[in-house]
Amino acid sequence: MKKSAATIRAEERNYFQSAEWFCTFTTHNIRGLEQEEGIHRRDPSSVILVGDTYYVYYSKSYGAHVGFGSGDLSAKVFPWDYSEIWVATSKDGWDWQEQNVALTRGEAGRFDDRSVFTPEILKYDGKYFLVYQTVQHPYLNRSFENIAIAVSDNPLGPFVGSSEPILTPSKDGQWDGDEDNRLNIISKGSFDSHKVHDPLLFHYNDKFYLYYKGKSMGEEIYMGGRDTMWGVAIADNIFGPYVKSEYNPVTNSGHETCLWQYDGGMAAFLSTDGVEKNTIQFAPDGINFEIKSVIPPNGPIAPGPFRSDEPSSYPLEGMKWGLSHKLNGWGHLVRFEINTRQTDIYRNRTKFH
Ligand code: AAL
Numbered sequence: 001m002k003k004s005a006a007t008i009r010a011e012e013r014n015y016f017q018s019a020e021w022f023c024t025f026t027t028h029n030i031r032g033l034e035q036e037e038g039i040h041r042r043d044p045s046s047v048i049l050v051g052d053t054y055y056v057y058y059s060k061s062y063g064a065h066v067g068f069g070s071g072d073l074s075a076k077v078f079p080w081d082y083s084e085i086w087v088a089t090s091k092d093g094w095d096w097q098e099q100n101v102a103l104t105r106g107e108a109g110r111f112d113d114r115s116v117f118t119p120e121i122l123k124y125d126g127k128y129f130l131v132y133q134t135v136q137h138p139y140l141n142r143s144f145e146n147i148a149i150a151v152s153d154n155p156l157g158p159f160v161g162s163s164e165p166i167l168t169p170s171k172d173g174q175w176d177g178d179e180d181n182r183l184n185i186i187s188k189g190s191f192d193s194h195k196v197h198d199p200l201l202f203h204y205n206d207k208f209y210l211y212y213k214g215k216s217m218g219e220e221i222y223m224g225g226r227d228t229m230w231g232v233a234i235a236d237n238i239f240g241p242y243v244k245s246e247y248n249p250v251t252n253s254g255h256e257t258c259l260w261q262y263d264g265g266m267a268a269f270l271s272t273d274g275v276e277k278n279t280i281q282f283a284p285d286g287i288n289f290e291i292k293s294v295i296p297p298n299g300p301i302a303p304g305p306f307r308s309d310e311p312s313s314y315p316l317e318g319m320k321w322g323l324s325h326k327l328n329g330w331g332h333l334v335r336f337e338i339n340t341r342q343t344d345i346y347r348n349r350t351k352f353h
Pocket of ligand 1 (some may be wrong): 042080117118133197198212255256303
C-alpha cells in the first residue's frame with residue numbers, strides 16, 4: 001500500500017477531521033446603515049446587547065479620498081482617514097438607527113489627531129471599552145499607526161480616549177532612504193514593525209488579551225498573498241501595560257481580526273491574506289492556533305460577530321451572525337449569518353448513495 005504526497009500531507013495536517021467547524025456564509029442588507037452617497041461607514045465592531053438593545057460601533061468618514069502623494073498633506077488619503085467612531089442601535093439586528101459620535105479625533109498635536117477608526121467594543125465590569133486605531137497628522141505612507149482605548153459608563157458614550165496609545169508598532173525595521181515609500185527598506189523587522197491594526201479585546205484567563213493585525217515595514221507578497229499576520233498583547237489591567245506575546249505572530253495569515261471565545265479557548269476567522277486565508281482556527285490557550293475548517297472565499301469582510309453573554313454550546317455559535325462591511329461604492333454595513341446546511345443535511349442523512 002503506497003501513500004501519495006497528498007494523502008501524507010492530509011494526514012499530517014489533520015484534514016480528515018469532523019465538519020463541526022465548517023460553515024458557509026450569507027450576507028443580507030440591513031436598514032439604517034446602508035450605502036449613502038458621500039459617507040463611508042466601515043469596519044464594524046462586534047455587536048453587543050445591553051438590555052433589549054443591540055449596539056455596534058464603526059468608522060465613519062465623509063467625502064472622497066485622493067491617496068498618497070497629492071502634494072496636499074491635508075487631503076484625505078484613505079476611506080478611513082479623518083474618521084470618527086460612531087454608534088448605532090437596533091432592537092432586532094436588522095433595523096439600525098445611527099445615534100451619535102462615540103469618539104472623535106484628538107486635539108492637534110496628539111497621536112490621534114488625524115483619524116480614529118476600526119473600533120472594537122468590550123463590555124466589562126459595568127463599563128464599555130472601545131479599542132481602536134489612531135493616526136497622527138500628516139498621514140504618510142511611512143506613518144506609524146497605533147492602538148488606543150476609551151471608556152464610558154454608557155454604551156452611547158461619551159467615551160474618553162486614553163492620552164497615550166496602549167499598543168505601538170515594534171519599529172525594529174529600517175527604512176532605506178528618505179522617500180515616503182514603505183516598501184524601500186534595509187531591513188523588515190518584526191511582523192508588526194510598521195503598523196498595529198484591528199484591535200480586539202477580551203477578558204480571558206483573568207487577563208486582558210488584545211489581538212491585533214500587524215504590518216511590517218517593507219511588506220512582501222508570499223505564496224498566499226500579502227504577508228499579514230496577527231499578534232496578541234496581554235495585560236493584567238485593562239488600560240495596560242500590554243506586553244506582546246513571545247509567541248507573536250500567532251497566525252501566519254488573515255486580515256481584519258475576528259475571534260470569539262469557545263470552550264475555554266479562542267476561535268478565529270481568518271480571511272483575505274496568506275496561505276491560511278478562509279479558514280476557521282482554534283487555540284485552546286488563545287495562542288497556538290490550528291486549522292479547524294477551510295471555508296469558501298466569499299465570507300464576510302471585516303466581520304464583527306454578536307457577542308452573547310451566554311457561554312457557547314457549539315463551536316460556531318460565537319460567529320452565528322453579526323455585521324460586516326461592503327466596499328463597492330461608499331463603504332456600508334451589512335449583516336452576515338453562518339449557514340451550516342451542508343453539514344446539517346449530511347448529519348441528518350439516513351440513506352447514503
Ligand atoms: C481595514 C483594517 C484597518 C486598516 C484599514 C482600516 O480593512 O485592516 O482598518 O487600517 O483597512
